[in-house]
Each structure stands twice: as structure tokens, then as C-alpha cells.
Amino acid sequence: DQQVKQNSPSLSVQEGRISILNCDYTNSMFDYFLWYKKYPAEGPTFLISISSIKDKNEDGRFTVFLNKSAKHLSLHIVPSQPGDSAVYFCAASAYSNYQLIWGAGTKLIIKP
Amino acid sequence: DTGVSQNPRHKITKRGQNVTFRCDPISEHNRLYWYRQTLGQGPEFLTYFQNEAQLEKSRLLSDRFSAERPKGSFSTLEIQRTEQGDSAMYLCASSSETQGAYGYTFGSGTRLTVV
Numbered sequence: 001d002q003q004v005k006q007n008s009p010s011l012s013v014q015e016g017r018i019s020i021l022n023c024d025y026t027n028s029m030f031d032y033f034l035w036y037k038k039y040p041a042e043g044p045t046f047l048i049s050i051s052s053i054k055d056k057n058e059d060g061r062f063t064v065f066l067n068k069s070a071k072h073l074s075l076h077i078v079p080s081q082p083g084d085s086a087v088y089f090c091a092a093s094a095y096s097n098y099q100l101i102w103g104a105g106t107k108l109i110i111k112p
Numbered sequence: 113d114t115g116v117s118q119n120p121r122h123k124i125t126k127r128g129q130n131v132t133f134r135c136d137p138i139s140e141h142n143r144l145y146w147y148r149q150t151l152g153q154g155p156e157f158l159t160y161f162q163n164e165a166q167l168e169k170s171r172l173l174s175d176r177f178s179a180e181r182p183k184g185s186f187s188t189l190e191i192q193r194t195e196q197g198d199s200a201m202y203l204c205a206s207s208s209e210t211q212g213a214y215g216y217t218f219g220s221g222t223r224l225t226v227v
């Protein structure tokens with residue numbers, strides 16, 4: 001049973017436009033959510049996170065929105081740049097836990 | 113500090129052989145994690161250490177898998193009698209105790225191919 005789902009395997013966006021990546025979760029015990037970015041042949045790198053007490057967190061071009069009632073979060077990248085082309089993973093954790101539960105990832109392709 | 117280092121980067125082995133991977137975490141991190149990632153999936157938790165103590169093992173870690181972290185520094189992950197289903201990317205991450213799961217730094221992984 002997948003507790004964290006990223007239903008879009010891939011997404012193609014024009015350079016300069018907004019990229020929106022979505023993530024759904026089922027476990028109401030999750031209280032912290034993270035987005036990671038992964039380039040080929042590299043490990044995932046942390047991008048942005050959000051605590052369940054917030055509904056929005058912004059860091060430069062990246063904003064994460066959390067809708068707890070819908071158990072849904074999204075990552076907005078604006079404006080999208082060619083270097084943003086990568087696989088994006090959504091991950092979640094319960095308080096004080098040591099492990100992350102990951103979605104399957106969405107491959108973002110930024111077209112010039 | 114150069115981050116989390118994993119060796120080898122790639123390993124091709126015949127079914128039935130044993131393989132061992134190494135992870136060198138960030139020196140001030142006392143937590144170390146192993147994850148496995150198969151094609152088209154996100155990473156799956158295998159095990160984690162706090163200092164030299166292995167505090168949790170996933171059900172994914174069968175008896176053929178063993179992990180160690182002697183002296184609380186580097187860690188090794190050994191797979192005995194490899195099977196084709198073991199083919200995956202094996203990722204190591206480290207964090208400080210205060211950051212826990214929220215402060216992972218990943219290595220580049222070891223890609224295992226069992227033929």
C-alpha cells in the first residue's frame with residue numbers, strides 16, 4: 001500500500017512557465033513533508049519542506065502548498081528553468097521518526 | 113568535508129555471489145541510513161544506525177542482507193547469495209541526531225546489477 005503517491009510519472013513545461021508537481025498521501029500521522037530533486041547518477045538532494053502546522057512555505061522560486069484536509073501537497077516552481085529538469089520526489093515523515101516514506105517521483109522536463 | 117561517499121559506484125555480479133558496499137557519512141553526522149531504489153520507484157528504507165547501534169531494520173532486509181557500522185563511522189552493506197531481484201540503486205544517507213529524517217544528505221549511490 002503506497003502511503004505517498006505521485007501520480008504523474010512525467011511533466012513537460014515550457015521554460016519560464018510555472019511547473020506544478022503534485023503529491024498525495026494517505027497516512028494522517030505524517031506531519032512533515034519534503035521535496036527532493038534527483039539528477040541522473042546522483043543521490044537525491046533536499047529542495048524544500050513543510051510542516052503540517054503550515055499550509056505554505058516559500059524559498060525563492062520554489063513554493064510548497066499543503067492541503068491537510070485533502071491530504072495533498074504540491075510544489076510550484078516559477079519561473080521554470082532548464083536546470084530544473086530532474087526527477088522530483090515527495091517524501092513524508094511522522095513526528096520523531098527516523099525514516100522517510102517516498103513517492104515514486106515525477107520526471108520534470110523543461111523545454112527551451 | 114566532501115559529503116556522503118559511496119563505493120563502488122557500480123557493481124555487476126553474477127547471481128549467487130556476495131557483494132559489499134561501503135558508505136562514508138559526513139563526519140559530524142551520527143545517524144546513517146540505507147535505502148534501496150528500484151527503477152520507477154522512490155527510495156525504500158532498509159535500515160538505520162545511530163552511532164554504531166543498528167536501531168531499525170525494514171522487513172525488506174532479508175536474512176541475506178547485513179549492515180554494520182563499526183565504531184560509528186563508515187558503514188558496510190553486504191548482500192549474500194545475490195539474486196536478480198537485488199538489482200537496484202543502494203543509497204546511503206546521513207544526518208545529525210537533531211535533524212533526524214529532516215536533514216538527510218545522500219550519497220550518489222551504488223548501482224548493483226545481478227546477472
